[in-house]
Amino acid sequence: MAKIIVVTSGKGGVGKTTTSAAFGTGLALRGHKTVIVDFDVGLRNLDLIMGCERRVVYDLVNVVNQEATVTQAMIKDKRVPNLYILPASQTRDKDALTKEGVERVLKELSQQFDYIICDSPAGIERGAQLAMYFADSAIVVTNPEVSSVRDSDRILGILASKSKRAEQGDTPIEEHLLVTRYSPERVERGEMLSLQDVQDILRVKLLGVIPESKSVLQASNAGVPVIMNDKSEAGIAYADVVARFLGEKRPHRFTQHKRKGLLQRLFKTRDEEEAAL
Amino acid sequence: MTMRLIRNLFKPNMQRNSAVLAKERLQIIVSHERSQRSQRADFLPALQKELIDVIAKYVHIDAEQVKVALRQRDEFSSVLELNITLPEQNKENTTVAEEEFV
Ligand SMILES: Nc1ncnc2c1ncn2[C@@H]1O[C@H](COP(=O)(O)OP(=O)(O)O)[C@@H](O)[C@H]1O
Ligand SMILES: [Mg+2]
Numbered sequence: 001m002a003k004i005i006v007v008t009s010g011k012g013g014v015g016k017t018t019t020s021a022a023f024g025t026g027l028a029l030r031g032h033k034t035v036i037v038d039f040d041v042g043l044r045n046l047d048l049i050m051g052c053e054r055r056v057v058y059d060l061v062n063v064v065n066q067e068a069t070v071t072q073a074m075i076k077d078k079r080v081p082n083l084y085i086l087p088a089s090q091t092r093d094k095d096a097l098t099k100e101g102v103e104r105v106l107k108e109l110s111q112q113f114d115y116i117i118c119d120s121p122a123g124i125e126r127g128a129q130l131a132m133y134f135a136d137s138a139i140v141v142t143n144p145e146v147s148s149v150r151d152s153d154r155i156l157g158i159l160a161s162k163s164k165r166a167e168q169g170d171t172p173i174e175e176h177l178l179v180t181r182y183s184p185e186r187v188e189r190g191e192m193l194s195l196q197d198v199q200d201i202l203r204v205k206l207l208g209v210i211p212e213s214k215s216v217l218q219a220s221n222a223g224v225p226v227i228m229n230d231k232s233e234a235g236i237a238y239a240d241v242v243a244r245f246l247g248e249k250r251p252h253r254f255t256q257h258k259r260k261g262l263l264q265r266l267f268k269t270r271d272e273e274e275a276a277l
Numbered sequence: 278m279t280m281r282l283i284r285n286l287f288k289p290n291m292q293r294n295s296a297v298l299a300k301e302r303l304q305i306i307v308s309h310e311r312s313q314r315s316q317r318a319d320f321l322p323a324l325q326k327e328l329i330d331v332i333a334k335y336v337h338i339d340a341e342q343v344k345v346a347l348r349q350r351d352e353f354s355s356v357l358e359l360n361i362t363l364p365e366q367n368k369e370n371t372t373v374a375e376e377e378f379v
Contacts, residue, residue, distance in 0.1 A: 146299050153307045157314045190296050197300045201307055 002110040005117050006135040006173075008159075010151025012122030014143045015180035018216055020119035021049045022227040022235075023139065026242030028083035029227070032114040035074065038088035039131035040121040041096055047087045050077065051223025061089035064101030070108050079228070084113075097130050106134050124154055133164050137174040140204060143181045144193040149201055152177075156204065176207035178241065183212045184257040195255060208241035210234050211254040321345055328359070336363060 007020045017040070024036035037060060038046035047053040052075045058068035063086070070086070077083035086109075089096060109116050120131035132138060138159050142152040159173050160166055166173075179198055186192040199206055215232030219225060227242070229235040233254050240250045325345040332338050344360040 146303055149303055150307060150310075153310065157311070161314075187296070190294060193296050193299050193303075197296065197303075201300070201303050 002113040002116045003137060004106060004110075004135045005115060005137045005139060006120055006132040007117060007139045007141060008120040008128060008132055008155050009141040009148070010122070010124055010128070010155040011143075011148045014141050014148050015210065015216075016122075016141050017045050017049055017119055018220070018226065019139065019141050019178060019180065019210075019238075020117050021046060021225040022238040023242060023245075024115070024117040025050075025077075025080055025083060025225040026227045026239055027115050027117075027245075028077070028080045030242060030246065031082065033082045033112070034115045034117065035084040035086055035109055035113050036117040036119060037086040037109075038119050039097075039127060040088050040119060041127060042088075042090065042092055042094065043121065044088040044090050046085060046119050047075075048223060049220050050085050050225060052077070052085055052087075053223070056087045059087045059089040060105070061091055061096045063105050064097055070105060079224075094127065097127070099130060099133065102130055103134060124151075124158060128155075129158065129162055132159060132173075133162070135159075135163060135173050136165075137176065139176045139178050139207060140202075141178050141180055142198060142202070144179060144183075144187070144195075144198055146193075149193065149198055152202055156202065175204045176245070177202055177204040178207050178210065180210040181212045182209050182255070184255055188257045195252075206252070207244055208237060209252050209255050210237045210241075321347060328361070332361065338363070 005023075007016045007023065009016050017038075020036050020038075024034050028034040036046060036050070038044055039060070040046070041061060044056075044059070047056055055075050058073035060073070062068040063070055063073045074084045074086050077085065106116060118131045118135065121127040132155075140152050140155055140159075142148050156175060159175065163173050165171065177199065179195060182195070183192055187194045195206065195209060211233050213226075213232060213234035215229055216226050216234050219229060219232075219235075226232060226235045227238040230239070237254055240253060243250050325343060328345065329338065329340055329343050332343065338361075342362040344358075346358045346360075348356045348358060
């Protein structure tokens with residue numbers, strides 16, 4: 001039986017797909033058979049981030065509608081053994097997925113995999129609710145920014161009331177907070193909510209912190225999940241997240257600003273100023 | 278150059294408070310939204326019990342004859358349904374109260 005993990009946030013553009021790709025790849029790198037399912041119907045993007053966009057033949061909607069089998073629709077990753085991707089459809093029909101259909105597909109995947117990662121669409125409506133409905137565990141991706149934190153709180157409310165586990169009175173979905181695009185320098189300047197601030201408000205156990213990092217864009221340009229770049233802070237932070245999820249104890253990294261000398265501060269380059277904006 | 282030098286010196290102090298302000302605003306709105314959320318489900322058993330008590334003052338009634346349900350109508354509103362069966366007249370009296378629970 002697989003563990004079903006939803007990567008969710010409410011707000012769009014906070015790093016769900018980046019996280020789904022990195023986290024799923026990380027689990028597979030650790031030897032767990034993993035499939036990442038793109039639930040963002042109409043806005044398929046996981047395939048690009050994973051670098052398999054030209055290998056898409058069938059998609060999740062085809063499988064739900066029984067026009068293709070999961071085996072036909074899944075794409076096996078060429079770099080990492082044990083890793084598969086089930087792409088989203090590009091249909092405009094928002095109601096293309098049914099609860100029964102999704103349940104059947106997840107049941108089938110459960111028999112073959114250790115972990116099923118569901119990359120949720122943005123929003124708190126049907127699409128996002130379907131992605132989380134059958135989850136055992138949730139990674140709530142939050143940026144240290146007011147609207148993202150508020151939306152995460154609303155998502156936590158939905159996880160606790162509208163999931164299958166909630167409706168059936170089972171043990172609740174395990175909740176994990178992942179703060180991404182964190183900039184310790186801006187926190188130190190008082191311009192950005194700190195980790196502690198976000199935790200004080202959401203009161204969910206912190207799974208990890210991913211720093212704002214240029215390597216994330218580079219990774220998506222290349223179609224290689226950022227966790228495969230072990231020189232990048234974001235890649236290292238994602239590897240820590242996977243280890244923690246699997247029960248290892250690891251201190252949080254990249255949460256403190258590396259102090260610069262006064263001279264360096266005064267003669268900050270234009271580049272650094274812009275990066276800080 | 279000189280301008281940037283001066284800006285870099287003073288900028289930290291000028292912006293120190295915006296994260297504090299963000300946190301304060303979030304704490305208020307999030308706790309407000311949470312209390313609204315929890316009200317939705319939590320008040321139902323109490324409401325049902327109080328209704329039974331009130332009705333029982335006037336007619337003989339069993340607990341099972343009062344049914345209270347909250348149905349989500351769409352993303353923004355819910356319908357509160359009260360279904361009270363009065364045994365004497367053997368007729369069903371249904372009240373549907375609609376309320377917005379945003
Ligand atoms: N840690 C990070 N540092 C820098 N950019 C990031 C980081 N995480 C995500 N991004 C960028 O943010 C944008 C949105 O990310 P994405 O994963 O597509 O979000 P979502 O799936 O939540 O809409 C992308 O351009 C991505 O490259
Ligand atoms: Mg996405």
